Structures are given as structure tokens and as C-alpha cells.
Amino acid sequence: MSQEIDVALVNVTKKFGDLVAVDNVSFEVPKGSFFSILGPSGSGKTTLLRMIAGFEVPTSGDIYIGGQRVNDVPPNKRPCNMVFQRLALFPMMNVLDNVTFGLRRRGGMSKDEMERLAKDALARVGLQGLEKRKINQLSGGQQQRVALARSLVLEPTVLLLDEPLGSLDLKLRQSMKLELKHLQARTGTTFLYITHDQTIALAMSDTVAVINHGKIEQIAPPEELYRRPATHFVASFVGENNKLTDGRVIGFQQDDVVQVDIAGIPMVGRAGEELSVGDPVDLFIRPEMISLRLGKHENGILGKVSEINFDGSHSLVVVDLLDANRPVSVNVKIQHTEDAPDVHVGDTVTISWHWNAANAFHPVDQSHIEVEV
């Protein structure tokens, strides 16, 4: 690869007793990119980050930062800094002392020089003039920025972020999300961000690695992750999806365009993995990719509107499939544009979708996974 790699993991495994927290994980983070690790709680993402920071030692495998193997390098000597989940600002110091802490440890710099660098870093995150404040006199968003400045002032090769936006309320989280992205673009520092919040991961990242049970499920840019999930887990975890279960493969239109029988109705979709005729499958369809027409039409699936949930810019229409041999309903998202169909509960409608709006996977026992829909 011609691109410079800032962080590389090679076959990294971490066991706690019998528990395998991280299972043979490999990936590369290109220099200057915003890389997210997305996974549900307990998926091993925090352990992964702590190994990169140096707080945990891998059971096997190698970790490289800036091309150097760092397995045996203690956290205080690694060229990476971490923004902690609960920020871990030092309450016994004021803002300026928090930001200069790392510089003071590094030494070889005059006090004025340190203060100048710290003030620069604080200005970069929009906190000029608050140098003398105590930490507990700051709002949540301001503390967030101090934590960023405290790490960025050291100009790390890579900045590790442990879900630092999780504790903020929704509005603030939205604005900090954009700010973080802009900050990353401005500084050009490599960001490695871990989160369970897919909206954050999708919106900010250049690349997202989805992790589950310690294993990487897929590494891809957000759009590809969304449109072409590689596994059953990614399809159900990332974004909203209709999950139609108990299907069976009945044939192929092309190599990876599969025909699936769901409750006696033939449907099309993309084969997300290697499938053969007769295989049991689950079919995932994005609600916003389904087109809905009023009345009965050819080339579509007939249904009856049973529920409409208004949600501002769009409505979620629940359609019960009429020809199904068991109750199956599909959620359809309609944008409130001028030519949007005027649907009411009880209407007969026809729904259809392009094959690449749906993804078929072998069913997985997921009783232990909470799927956010």
C-alpha cells in the first residue's frame, strides 16, 4: 500500500482468562484519516483501544504505531494520546495546567513556550480566555474541548477517542460531532474513534470497522457499510433495516442477485455472502429504499397500510403483505416531498425495491445481541 499507515494491528488477540475479548483482529489506519471502531457494548472495542493506548497487553499479535512495534512500549512513551470516555480531566488543576500537563512531563521547554502552545491548542478548540477556570466551572461541552486540547497539544501521531461524546445531550452531541470532524480535518491528526453509536460513526468517519464478539465483521467506508453490509450482524446493526426472517433461496437472477421466498412471496435482493438454492436466509431491506405506489400494480408486492408514524421530514408506513401465508409486515419510509403518495391507514398499496436495496444472509442465532432499529 502506498499510503502511509499510522496504526496497524496484526492478528491481535486478547484473552481475559477464558474470555476472548479481542479475537485475531487486524486492520490498518491510514495517516490523517478518521477511523471508527463501531460495535455494541461488550464487543471488545474498548479493550482494543486500551491495547493501542498501552493499558492492556495483547495476548498475541503485534501493534504498530507510526511504523514502530509498540507492544513493549509503556503508555507514557507511546506517540498516541487518548480522550477518555469520562474525559478524566484533572479536577485539582485549572484548564491551563490540565493542557500543559503533558508538555511539563515532556520537559525541555520554557514555561512561556508551554503556555503559548497550550493557549494555541485551547484557541483551536474554541476555548480562549478560559485558561484560569477550574474544571468544575465548565459546561460538559467545554470540558470535552479541554480534553481534546490536552491531547492535541502534544501533537500525537494518533488521537484515540473512547466514545467521549456519549455523555453529552443530543443537541450538544450533534454540534460536537461536526466540530470534531472539522477539527480532525484542520489538524490532519489521525483520529481513532470508538463508539456504539452508528450515527456518529457513519457521519464522521472515513472508514468504519464494525466489531462484534471481538471479531472484525467489516471494514469499509460508511456508505459501503450501509449499502453493502458484509455480514448478517452488520446488516442488522448498522442503520434501520427491515429484517424478514425464515426465507429460502429459490434461485438466482445474476451471480449475486438472489431470489428469496418469504412467506410464499418471491422477493429479490443482493446475496450478501455465498448462498445456494434451498438455503435458509434472512432478507434485510432499507425502509427508505422501498418505493410505494397506491393501488394494485404489476411488478410489486401487494399490501395494506396498517399504521402510519409521522416523524417530521418523513413518515414510517407499516405495510402488511396481503399475499403472505403468515403475517409479515414491512416498514416503508416516505419522504414528505410534493409528489409523495397520499397514504392512509387501510389503503391498498404496492411496494417494490431494486435488488441492491436488499441484502440476504444466512440467519444467525442473535438472541444475545440487541439490535437497534
Add this chain to the structure above:
Amino acid sequence: MSASARRRGLWLLLLPMLLWIGLLFVLPHLKLFYLSFVDRRSGSFTLANYLYFFQSPLYRKIFVRTAVFSVLVTLLTLFVSFPIAFIITKVAGKRLKAMLLLAVILPYWVSELIQAFTWMVIFRESGVLSYVLQKIGLINHPIEFLYHDATIAVGLLYTSLLFMTIPIMNSLDTLDNSLIEAAYDLGGDFWSTMREIVIPHAAPGIMVGSIMVFMLNLGNYVTVTLLGGKNSLWFTEIIYNQFIVRFNQNLGSAFSVILLTFSVVFVWIVLKITKQDLSEAM
């Protein structure tokens, strides 16, 4: 329940404590204060008891010795307790933690008197320490380890270790481990993290522990007299002698008031200097 009834209930609950403090602390001290200003024979008002103390070089020296020694032993206790508290709260796993905690608490299941006797068994000329040192050939004749200042220091350290360790443990418990990790992550090492993060956070606990241990040392009688013997020269011994041996309640009272006043003023000054608030520290 009406407000007045609730208030009455509150007072009722506080009553045992108020009686305890009033009858066993305030009243005796008022009496002590009164006696210290009374002439032993005539029963009239006098400052002679206090003048006697300030004019006697021996008593002044013993007083200063007691105070300085108490401070030094308090510092020694702090240096021994802090690592113990840190290891119990931040380093040890569950099992080791329970074991260490038990090891710290266990000595307090026996009284101070028994503890002191135990030390005597170890330190006396025919005692365990002397015997072991002879056996391994470090010394060639029995040595009396009792009746030295160092022996007193060891005894005092032992009796007050818990009172330093527990408050420090309490304050270290509230220190978020991610703060320590953050300090390391930013390039800190063991000492800088201790100096800038851990110790400032534990300061209230250190303060409470030090105040308690200092008071305990200053007012100690049993350990000091048993381990120090006639050489202990502890101020509480002087007070004891005035009350019990010389039957001079008035002079003894004056000495008591001096000791009490000193310890209160000293603690107040230390709190002022270290900018700690007692209510916050407690």
C-alpha cells in the same frame, strides 16, 4: 407528623450523643479548666499553676519533646500508611485486597495494652529480636531494645496505623482510575502522577488521618510508658504523676489544659497553612 413533633423526635435521637458529649467531655473539661486556675491550698484564684509550667525548664522541654516526637511519628505513620492505602485501593486484586485489609485491622482486635506487652516480649533483652539476632550471628550478646525513642516510635506507629490508613483509603477510593491512566497517557511517570494527581486528591484523607494520629500520639500513655519506661519523658506521664502520684489536681489540670490548647491550636494552624477545610476534610 407535624413539624414540632418531628423536631422533638430529632432531639430525642440526638439525646444520647448530647449526653455523652455533655457529661463525659464538656463538664469534666470545664471542671479541669476551673481547677487549673485554683490554688491548691487556699482554693482562691491563681495563675501560679501555669506560671509553674512556664518557669520549669524540665516540663517545658518534656512538652516540646512530646510535641515534636508526635509530629515526627505522625509523618512516619503517613509514609508507612500511604503505600498501604494505595496498594489496597488501587493495585491489589480482590483477594489480596481483603487479605491486606484484614492484616491492617487484625492488630486492633487486641487492646493497646496487649499490643504493648507483645512489643515488650519482642524487644526486651531476653526477647525475640535479641535472640534471633544472636542466633544468626549479627550480635554476640543480648541487647536491650526497650526504652529507646525508636521503640516508642515503633509502638506508636503500630497503634495508630489504622487511623491513618482508613481515611487515606477513603479518599483514594473516590479517585477515578482513569485519572491515573490519563496522567500516564499524557507522558507522566509514577512520581509525577503521584505528586500531581494522587496526593492532591488524597489530601483531605491525609489531613484527617494526620490530625487523628497526631492527637492519638500526643495523648498516648500506655504504649509510651510501657515501651519507653522511665526514659519516655512524655507529657501525659507528667500529668498522670501530678494527679495520681503527687495528688496535685490543680497543677495536673493546668498541664492538661496546656496540652489540649496546644493540640487544638496546632491542628488549626496546620489546616490554615495547608489551606484545608476541616468540614471538607472530614
